Each structure stands twice: as structure tokens, then as C-alpha cells.
Amino acid sequence: MDMRMTFSVGGTLPVRRLGLGTGGLVGPGYWGPRHQDPERSVALLRRAVDAGVTLIDTADNYGPDVAEELVARALHPYPDGLVIATKGGVVRTGPDVWHIAGRPEQLRAMCDASLRRLRADTLDLYQLHRLDPDVPMADQLGTLLELQRAGKIRHIGLDSVSAAELARARELAPIAAVQNRYNVRDRACEDVLTLCERTGTAFLPWFPLGHGALAGGSVDPGADALTGVAAAHGATTGQIALAWLLHRSPVLLPTPGTGSPAHLDENLAASDISLTEAELARLDGLAGGGLSVDT
Known part of the structure; x- marks a missing residue:
């Protein structure tokens, strides 16, 4: 492991x-x-x-x-x-x-x-x-x-x-x-993540895929960094959004939900994607997109 x-x-x-x-x-x-x-x-x-x-x-x-x-x-x-x-x-x-x-x-x-x-x-x-x-x-x-x-x-x-x-x-x-709600586009809880990192507290980001918006390709035109990185890896935008979370902090534990076996396999494959520093920097610039939805 x-x-x-x-x-x-x-x-x-x-x-x-x-x-x-x-x-x-x-x-x-x-x-x-x-x-x-x-x-x-x-x-x-x-x-x-x-x-x-x-x-x-x-x-x-x-x-x-x-x-x-x-x-x-x-x-x-x-x-x-x-x-x-x-x-x-x-x-x-x-x-x-x-x-x-x-x-x-x-x-x-x-x-x-x-x-x-x-x-x-x-x-x-x-x-x-x-x-x-x-x-x-x-x-x-x-x-x-x-x-x-x-x-x-x-x-x-x-x-x-x-x-x-x-x-x-x-x-x-x-x-x-x-x-808390957190994903590549929505980082309003960055201060909570910082406290979790400092105290060794697990952070389970809900709506890690922006309630599906980051997985279904319905990202806005300004999010070409996400689609561009996905294309470079032969991956979906959802996989890149999950891979970004896994790279972003060791305390982040995303638990995306799905009822589809194919989507489950796609999500789990995100853990095999290795993002470069340049790609991470591009994705970091996506903060503030506001794609997530309240429960």
C-alpha cells in the first residue's frame, strides 16, 4: 500500500x-x-x-x-x-x-x-x-x-x-x-484545512466533484486548466479533480459517491494519477469557481 x-x-x-x-x-x-x-x-x-x-x-x-x-x-x-x-x-x-x-x-x-x-x-x-x-x-x-x-x-x-x-x-x-465542502474550484474552507493539517485531523471533503459538475464536463470555459490537464493524462476531469485533492494535502480523504460501477472504477483510478508541479500550479488557479452546491 x-x-x-x-x-x-x-x-x-x-x-x-x-x-x-x-x-x-x-x-x-x-x-x-x-x-x-x-x-x-x-x-x-x-x-x-x-x-x-x-x-x-x-x-x-x-x-x-x-x-x-x-x-x-x-x-x-x-x-x-x-x-x-x-x-x-x-x-x-x-x-x-x-x-x-x-x-x-x-x-x-x-x-x-x-x-x-x-x-x-x-x-x-x-x-x-x-x-x-x-x-x-x-x-x-x-x-x-x-x-x-x-x-x-x-x-x-x-x-x-x-x-x-x-x-x-x-x-x-x-x-x-x-x-466540509471543498474541491478544486471551491476552497472557502481553506482555513479549516490548515487547522486540520496542523492538528493531524482527517478532512473528508464533501462534494469533491462539485456535485457532479467537475465530473460531467460541465465546467465553465474558464476552467480550461482542468480539461487541459485531463487531456494530458488521458483522464476525465473528475479524475483530475480527485487527483488534485489527493495531492493537495495528506489529510484530505475524498469519498465521492456514485451508484454506477463504471463511475466507481473511474473514481478509484484517480489515485494512480501523478500530477506535476506545473499541473498543480495550473489547477491551484481554479479556486473560486463556485461549482459546489449546499446540502
């Missing part, structure tokens, strides 16, 4: 840096299943693990419940070395309709439900999907610490936080991972 392509989450869970997200296994607006036949999603999850993926990122509200249940159906009993990351703290009530739910009793119930769906005794990485502005941060993280002490959570993560929030959270609990 190429050590440049691995990272140890929380210092105890070594993973290949290019993983698989499960948002692509559910329907539009993260509602219901993507495939009418769940065996297609089961086969894709198994294909990913067979190809060497050791980090699966999911969430209780993908579906809701659907993605976690598919992960368990496909991969349980989990092979040694496979890390399952999930999220709680958000309740989805319809396609693209959700609300934050970070009260201690809600987080405890969500964690227990994820354990049941994933058929696990311990959640490798449990990420607070959003900080609840109506609940003190100390109460939310204190609840996760209680769950950690009870053996239900191995490592704690946060989703969509500012650098200031991350710094404050680190004073309250050991934070092993952050999941």
Missing part, C-alpha cells in the same frame, strides 16, 4: 485516502433508494471493498436509513481494516427537506439507531452532521463523549464547521475528523 495514499483516522484507524460515499446510493434529495433493485447498490459496495476501498462514509438521514441498511446488507460482517463513518444530528423529512436535531436525547437515540442498522457494536467514526445552534456545543459534544466512553463511538467527527468552531470543539472533545 502506497503510504502517501493512506491516513490514520484518530491515529488508530488506517484507511486508504480515496474512499466511497453512500449519498449516491439514495434517490434525489437524499430521499428513498436510488435503485429499484437494492442488489445493484449491494454489488457496488462490495465492488468498492474488493477494489481496496477501506473507508465508507454514510449517514442516518441518507434515505433516511436506506444507506446505512445497504452498507450492513452488503458488507456485514465487516472485513478487518474496513472503517465505516456515519453521521447523526439531522432529521430528513422529505427530498431536500431536513432540520437539525442536536439535543442530547436525540443524539443518543440516533447513535443507537445507527448501531442497529449497521449491525455494529461500535461506530468507527460518528460525525455530528451539523452543530445545533439551539443547543450548547458543550452539551452536544458532551453527549458524544458519553457515547464514546460507553464504547458506542470510537472517534468523533464534525460536519460543516468553521475554523473557529473546530478550534472551540477541540477544547471540549478529541475531534478525529471534519467533513
Whole structure:
């Protein structure tokens, strides 16, 4: 295993840096299943693990419940070395309709439900999907610490936080991972990445392909650097966008989602692309394109 392509989450869970997200296994607006036949999603999850993926990122509200249940159906009993990351703290009530739910009793119930769906005794990485502005941060993280002490959570993560929030959270609990929006065009969270690098915190960039815009060729005319580098490598723009993330920082762990076996293979092949310093400099100039979309 190429050590440049691995990272140890929380210092105890070594993973290949290019993983698989499960948002692509559910329907539009993260509602219901993507495939009418769940065996297609089961086969894709198994294909990913067979190809060497050791980090699966999911969430209780993908579906809701659907993605976690598919992960368990496909991969349980989990092979040694496979890390399952999930999220709680958000309740989805319809396609693209959700609300934050970070009260201690809600987080405890969500964690227990994820354990049941994933058929696990311990959640490798449990990420607070959003900080609840109506609940003190100390109460939310204190609840996760209680769950950690009870053996239900191995490592704690946060989703969509500012650098200031991350710094404050680190004073309250050991934070092993952050999941923020970040890609070759959207680097608004550069300060969060800098803090993660300084503290050895995993950074799982969500929408690493700009919600598909960087993979489907729908980049704007000003993004000729991306298409030019892709052409030089005989690769797709999506592969170059993922390769850039892997080169950008050793703490970046992209987990692109897909429901397509061909797209999965294409994504995973990005780890074999070696970008030159000149190519990296060209791609670095793409910051600020604004291609990503909020969840």
C-alpha cells in the first residue's frame, strides 16, 4: 500500500485516502433508494471493498436509513481494516427537506439507531452532521463523549464547521475528523484545512466533484486548466479533480459517491494519477469557481 495514499483516522484507524460515499446510493434529495433493485447498490459496495476501498462514509438521514441498511446488507460482517463513518444530528423529512436535531436525547437515540442498522457494536467514526445552534456545543459534544466512553463511538467527527468552531470543539472533545465542502474550484474552507493539517485531523471533503459538475464536463470555459490537464493524462476531469485533492494535502480523504460501477472504477483510478508541479500550479488557479452546491 502506497503510504502517501493512506491516513490514520484518530491515529488508530488506517484507511486508504480515496474512499466511497453512500449519498449516491439514495434517490434525489437524499430521499428513498436510488435503485429499484437494492442488489445493484449491494454489488457496488462490495465492488468498492474488493477494489481496496477501506473507508465508507454514510449517514442516518441518507434515505433516511436506506444507506446505512445497504452498507450492513452488503458488507456485514465487516472485513478487518474496513472503517465505516456515519453521521447523526439531522432529521430528513422529505427530498431536500431536513432540520437539525442536536439535543442530547436525540443524539443518543440516533447513535443507537445507527448501531442497529449497521449491525455494529461500535461506530468507527460518528460525525455530528451539523452543530445545533439551539443547543450548547458543550452539551452536544458532551453527549458524544458519553457515547464514546460507553464504547458506542470510537472517534468523533464534525460536519460543516468553521475554523473557529473546530478550534472551540477541540477544547471540549478529541475531534478525529471534519467533513466540509471543498474541491478544486471551491476552497472557502481553506482555513479549516490548515487547522486540520496542523492538528493531524482527517478532512473528508464533501462534494469533491462539485456535485457532479467537475465530473460531467460541465465546467465553465474558464476552467480550461482542468480539461487541459485531463487531456494530458488521458483522464476525465473528475479524475483530475480527485487527483488534485489527493495531492493537495495528506489529510484530505475524498469519498465521492456514485451508484454506477463504471463511475466507481473511474473514481478509484484517480489515485494512480501523478500530477506535476506545473499541473498543480495550473489547477491551484481554479479556486473560486463556485461549482459546489449546499446540502
